[in-house]
Amino acid sequence: MIPENLVQRAEEYVDSGAFFAELSAMVAYPTESTRPHSYLAVKAYLDEILVPALTQLGCSVAEYANPDPSGGPFLVGTRVESPKLPTLLCYGHADVVDGHAGQWSNGRDPWTLTADGDRWYGRGAADNKGQHLVNLAALRLLLAEQGSLGFNLTFLFETGEEIGSPGLAAFAAAHREELRADVLIASDGPRLDAATPTLFLGARGGVRLLLDVDLRPDAYHSGNWGGLLRNPATTLAGALASLVDGHGRIQVPALRPPGLPDQVREALTGVAVGGSPGDPVPDEGWGEPGLTPAERLYGWNTLEVLSLGSADIDHPVNAIPGRARAALQLRYVAGTEVSRVREAIAEHLAAHGYPMVEVTVHRSFPAGRTPLDDPWVDWARTALEQVTDRPVAVLPNIGGSLPHHVFTDILGLPALWLPHSYPGCLQHAPDEHLLGTIAREGIVLAATLFHALGQAPAHLPLPVPRSA
Known part of the structure; x- marks a missing residue:
């Protein structure tokens, strides 16, 4: 002692x-x-x-x-x-x-x-x-x-x-x-x-990703050209939904961990997340189903949209923008293979009809x-x-x-x-x-x-x- x-x-x-x-x-x-x-x-x-x-x-x-x-x-x-x-x-x-x-x-x-x-x-x-x-x-x-x-x-x-x-x-x-x-x-x-x-x-490790939909240098009147020109913001929204759905569930198998090891599951049994003064309350129905909040936070991967934008969000005009961009981050646990993250996302997007979305790895840490x-x-x-x-x-x-x-x-x-x-x-x-x-x-x-x-x-x- x-x-x-x-x-x-x-x-x-x-x-x-x-x-x-x-x-x-x-x-x-x-x-x-x-x-x-x-x-x-x-x-x-x-x-x-x-x-x-x-x-x-x-x-x-x-x-x-x-x-x-x-x-x-x-x-x-x-x-x-x-x-x-x-x-x-x-x-x-x-x-x-x-x-x-x-x-x-x-x-x-x-x-x-x-x-x-x-x-x-x-x-x-x-x-x-x-x-x-x-x-x-x-x-x-x-x-x-x-x-x-x-x-x-x-x-x-x-x-x-x-x-x-x-x-x-x-x-x-x-x-x-x-x-x-x-x-x-x-x-x-x-x-x-x-x-x-x-x-x-x-x-957990992290991979910062940029998704760019850069279709044209100019914006065009939405009344004159709507329905004829691909909207980069709409395209990006669809691309994002194909990667992570509206409930926070990763849709790309290559971005998910191989599983939750029994030792990790046992270690997290009974562990409660949050509850201290000032902490936000974890949202029901968000993230990987079938896991406890502790398992989602400490034992699983998440794909988060950090920023998302097109044109001037606070002062929109009646025009189809020419470009949209999103910054994402994959937080991943040990055992996840991340050497081909960019390729895996690009291949997934192309297979889902979004080959025009450019994927760039901005930063990563193991x-x-x-x-x-x-x-x-x-x-x-x-x-x-x-x-x-x-x-x-x-x-x-x-x-x-x-x-x-x-x-x-x-x-x-x-x-x-x-x-x-x-x-x-x-x-x-x-x-x-x-x-x-x-x-x-x-x-x-x-x-x-x-x-x-x-x-x-x-x-x-x-x-x-x-x-x-």
Whole structure:
């Protein structure tokens, strides 16, 4: 069991305001990877926040240029206590999405952390500065308590997760030896809900698609030419309905997963989605029939229309437009074959009478999942349930996306995610916030995992280290 005084110190760190003050300093850096001119803020965040934090943990620190010119630098902190000890790899990302200044409620500034009860508002508070601060603080408290961690530590920070992690896979492949570890424990994404401690084991992948129906450069009077000229908007609407029907059900077999594995179905039994204050209510009759909401969100694929337009939607005129466009996204689970997504959609549309619809893959990122029966999963759940008074939800993956595949497929690690946020945190939107109660519990949970990794008590032995 984790020492009671370590639990008390973790809770006091939040209760005293020290965590809030440290996070406030982090949020003040506008590290928007979506804006090229933010390079100076990103570099300052690495040099002035993360390098001192890693140095305080006794890490040697190295910064690396990104092999992809579209991405920012990487930072690696390394602490080696003994070659005989297990090695933990941690991960976080320093970048945030656009701050949306001027769009926050009550005149809030995205770069100033402000508290309203349990909600701490600021860009990056939940995604991902608050989350990697929880883990840095837990490691720092553990080191102060014991004088050592009891394991070797490697902490990897990237600066482009919000733009698809450019260069991360290539960097990991080129630095396999430096990033060698026995397990990844990291924090990003949301819990199942605000009240439920959660482990998730992967992320869905995504493919962004553009459908273009570009038929003519001009618009023509709908009275003079209606019924003679193909309408691109009508054509696009029909094409979309052939891909995903009006109830959210995917109509293209190649875009569906091969099935719902029994292990995934069992893991999701009894899992309830939503229900926290501010959450939308899942719509009845939407999505794949025969599945529970949890199975649709965590175990299945969805094809979503992100935007759809033709001509001037707000100020229409009596003319047949010349062009229509839609942006779609396929969210897919591990096991789905996506190498021919564009071809599969184009072939499907042609077979349904829409060869004039041009299909383009705009952007993609892979899915990944640590097996539910990996021994590290049971080890982590057992450790966490010793310190919390509630069951720990273990999800096969989250509904969103993370560079999980880099750690499992390239580095060959079991990857466990302990999130310190919740679905209603409004990440990527104005009014992003971290819940103080989750931060308080999160430091205790993270310290518990790290303590169990370093102490390996007889009742909770570590899985056989891969380095062995």
